[in-house]
Amino acid sequence: MNELERGKQWPYKSKNEKLELSIIASYEKINIKPVISFSTRQGKSMWDTSSVLFYFYLGMAILAIWAVYQAWSSQSRTETIHPFKAFCHLLAFYLSYLLVPLVFFSIYAGWSGYYSLHEAVFVFLISAVLSYARFIEPHLIQVKTTQYQINADKRLKQPVRIALIADLHIGLFSGHERQLRQIVHKLNHVQPDLVVVAGDWTYEPENKLAQELAVLKEIHAPVYSVNGNHDEQYPGPPIQELLHYALQVNQVMDIEGQIVEFDEFRLLGVGDLWAGKADMRSLPDLPQDKPWVILSHNPDTVDMIPKLPTRPLMLAGHTHGGQVELPWLTDYVMKKVSILGHKKGMYRHEHADVFVTVGTGLVGVPFRFRVPPTIDIIELI
Numbered sequence: 154m155n156e157l158e159r160g161k162q163w164p165y166k167s168k169n170e171k172l173e174l175s176i177i178a179s180y181e182k183i184n185i186k187p188v189i190s191f192s193t194r195q196g197k198s199m200w201d202t203s204s205v206l207f208y209f210y211l212g213m214a215i216l217a218i219w220a221v222y223q224a225w226s227s228q229s230r231t232e233t234i235h236p237f238k239a240f241c242h243l244l245a246f247y248l249s250y251l252l253v254p255l256v257f258f259s260i261y262a263g264w265s266g267y268y269s270l271h272e273a274v275f276v277f278l279i280s281a282v283l284s285y286a287r288f289i290e291p292h293l294i295q296v297k298t299t300q301y302q303i304n305a306d307k308r309l310k311q312p313v314r315i316a317l318i319a320d321l322h323i324g325l326f327s328g329h330e331r332q333l334r335q336i337v338h339k340l341n342h343v344q345p346d347l348v349v350v351a352g353d354w355t356y357e358p359e360n361k362l363a364q365e366l367a368v369l370k371e372i373h374a375p376v377y378s379v380n381g382n383h384d385e386q387y388p389g390p391p392i393q394e395l396l397h398y399a400l401q402v403n404q405v406m407d408i409e410g411q412i413v414e415f416d417e418f419r420l421l422g423v424g425d426l427w428a429g430k431a432d433m434r435s436l437p438d439l440p441q442d443k444p445w446v447i448l449s450h451n452p453d454t455v456d457m458i459p460k461l462p463t464r465p466l467m468l469a470g471h472t473h474g475g476q477v478e479l480p481w482l483t484d485y486v487m488k489k490v491s492i493l494g495h496k497k498g499m500y501r502h503e504h505a506d507v508f509v510t511v512g513t514g515l516v517g518v519p520f521r522f523r524v525p526p527t528i529d530i531i532e533l534i
Contacts, residue, residue, distance in 0.1 A: 186349045202265050209258050213251055215292055215523050219246035225379065231324065231359045232390045242325050244517045249287045255280040261456025286477065291327065294513060296343055298530040299499065301508070302465055303444045306390035309417045312534040316345035316374070319450070320512025322383065325367055326355035327514040332496040332526075334370045336513060341373050348374050350405070352381025352425060352450030353469040354396055356516050357389060364400040377413060377420065381450035381471065382517070385428035418444050418533065433457050446533075447505070452495040455507040467507040468531065472496055474511030478523035497524075 224243035233239040260279060263273025302308060318336065321328040340348060355362070369376060383389045384396055400407055402467035408422030408431070426432025431454045445465035447458070452469035472490050474497035475483040487496050497511045
C-alpha cells in the first residue's frame, strides 16, 4: 500500500491525535451546547417583565432609604427650631430623585404592556413635568432688563444699571454653591453699576453660611442688602447674627435704615414689613433734591410710602412670582402672599412705583414651574 492510500485510510498522524480529537468532540457534545443553552435562558430571564419590575422596585426602595438618611442627616445640620418640619421638607427634596427613574420606567411599562397606553402617558407626563420643575427650571437663571425714568421732569445724565436679586433662600432647597456661582457669573457678565438684594437670604441654613456666601466676593460691583421675613424669624430660626456676620465678611453692605448717596439719586434700605421694621414716616423730612430708590423685601411696603416731591421707585421680592405657575391655584395662593396683589413686574401705586422680582431660590416646595429664577436689571434713565 503506497503512502497516498495509507493517508486516505488513516488521516491521523498517530493514535494519540485521534484520541485527542475524539475527546474534544465529546466535550463539545456534552458541555458546550448546554452552557450556551443555559446562558441564553439566563439572558432572557434577566430582561423579562418580572425581572425588570424586581430591579426597578429594588432600586426605588434603595433610593427611598437613601432619601430618608440624607433628610435626617441634613436636618441635623440646619439652624432650625422645627426639626420635624425641616426633616419633612428635606425628605420631599430628596425623594424627588425618584422621579427620574420613574420617567424611564413609564416608557418601558407602556412598551411592554405592563401599563396601558393611557396609564403610561399619564405617569410619563406627571413624572417628566415634575422632573423638569425640580431639576431643570430652578437652574435656568434668566436676566431681564427694564428701563425706568426715575425723574419725570428730566432724564439722568448717565443711565444707571441696578441688578436686583432676591429670595436666594440659602438652606433647605436652594442657594448652594452651584447656583450662587451661576448668579455671580451672570452678574459679572452684565456689568451692573450696583447690585441690590431684596432680602430672604436664608431658608433654615446650616451654620456654615459665611463659607457658602464666600463666592459673592467675586462680584465686580458693590452689593447692598436688606433682610426679608425668613431672615427675621417670620418664619425661621434666630439667624440674624449668623447672617450679619456672613454678609459682613463677604463684602455685602446691610443698608437697613441707611441712605446711600449716588450722583443723581439716593438709595434707602427699609426693614421687613412682617417684622414691623418698615417705618418710613420720617422720609418727607429727609433731603428731596434727588429721587429715591427704596430697597425693601415685601412689595406691600409700598403702601407705607408718604407723598414726596419726586415719585420714588421701590425694589422688592418676596412673592417668587408664585414659584409654581398653575391656572387659578397660583393666583389664589398669591392673595395670601401679597395683600395688595403683587406678583411680579412693575406696579403703580398712589405715591410710588414698585418693581417685584421673582427671585432665584425655592421655599415651601423644591420646584419652580413656568417661573424661572431671574436677575432683573433696572436701568434708570
